Amino acid sequence: MDYALQVKDLSKVFGQQRALQQVSFNVKKGEVFGFLGPSGSGKTTTVKILTGQLLQTAGEVNILGKPASKMKDADLGRIGILTDNSGLYDRMTVQQNLDFYAKLYKAAAGRVEEVLQLVGLAEDKKKPVKKLSKGMKQRVLLARAVLHKPEVLFLDEPTSALDPGNVQKMHDLLRDLNREGTTIFLTTHNMEEAAQLCDRVAFLHEGQIREMDAPNQLQRKYAKNTIHLELKNGQNETIENNPTGAERLYQYMQAEEVLAVHSDQPTLGDIFIEVTGRKLA
């Protein structure tokens, strides 16, 4: 199997604080992997270690087959990073910023115009970065991270500053990029986003992975064995998914009482609470 990321027994200690404990996961090439956890659970620390910005206390971390701490300049050209500590040159315009990074990364000609369109900033390209709103800056940062069509893209809470319309645009962009082969490692505390974008998710809680699978697999695994009935008389009833429940449903249907039948499928957010006993965000 060809892996973009391989993490085995990763631990990180800051002084007394154990930020990550025995974290293990693999991300296949071409996968969109979601790292979900509340604030302080260790998401950013993981991204920093994966991108060689921070050294782990213990464990093995490989990116594109090489230890993350041994990445050379040429290897850095194969990855893209968007984190909360990414900056821009705020006296320069959007276009001047992107032109600069395009040259550093030797991105294809015309790529700056292309990504400006993709993130919806073509109209604003002549504006100095300091005049942009937080959401627009976030989109410039995303544009920069994807300029060179990286093989692996790291996104640390990329949509936290965006309004819903732009979140949608950004998801489209990420899907297109993924279709062209980019592996995406995404951290978020937005469960809906993860359910929409990710092939697989890991739940991080207090520096440990508590659960990891495809969103629909998790929904199956944590499915409740109940069904909701909405009746014509305005009442609701929850029945079990068993012969007794079937009998009840049969009776209501015989009496032509049933208005609607709802499954009781948990959302990723519900599952997270069940697994960790803690709410996200």
Place this chain on the structure above:
Amino acid sequence: MNAARISAMLVKEYHDAKSNVQVLSVVIVPIFLAILYSRMDGELDFAASFVFIMAVTFVTMYVQALLLAEEKEKNTLQVLLLSPASSADIMVGKSIISVILTVIVLVVSMLIIDVNVENPIMLSVILLVALILFVALGTLVGLLSENLVQTTVYLLPLSFVIGFGPMIQMYFSEGIVGDVLGYTPGSFMMEACLAAINGEAFSAYREDIIWLVGWTVAALVVTFITFKKKSLSK
């Protein structure tokens, strides 16, 4: 090193610096002094040497330190370090811009002061060594400061001692203050520049040049070690 990336750095620094008020204001200092001196009837060799020292402390060292510290403060340095550009590309690109600015300031000041230089080749060599020294010092200050305010805190005493040291030394030529100031790079640069302008025999200022080169080597070594320690290298 990669020429395309260094030139990208240069274009970026140019776009960024042309609207940087702090950079523009330090560039004015030596030129203003040059204009002032050209209107007074003092000794031109001294005026020119003093303006040269002002140029390397206020333009080379300040600009280098400010640009680097700002990249740290605004989190753009981290982005550069995570790019395929090498540390050498980044640092050389940054240094070239402060050197270019200084050279412009030096040429303009020379034209304004209009001093007759007896040994222009030697003067160029001295200025080149000084440029390297002050690029290193500026880089060091930039590396040690976490933000722009801190840069100013380091730079003020440093530029005062180095820049005005030779002036102060004239008034305290006796005693410990004068002795100590006599060993600062500004003092050696002053002596060497004066001698080159007046076309003195090399033996007269050989020692000053040796000291200046010594300072430069020391500054380069300390800056390089700090660079490694701050894990900015990759």
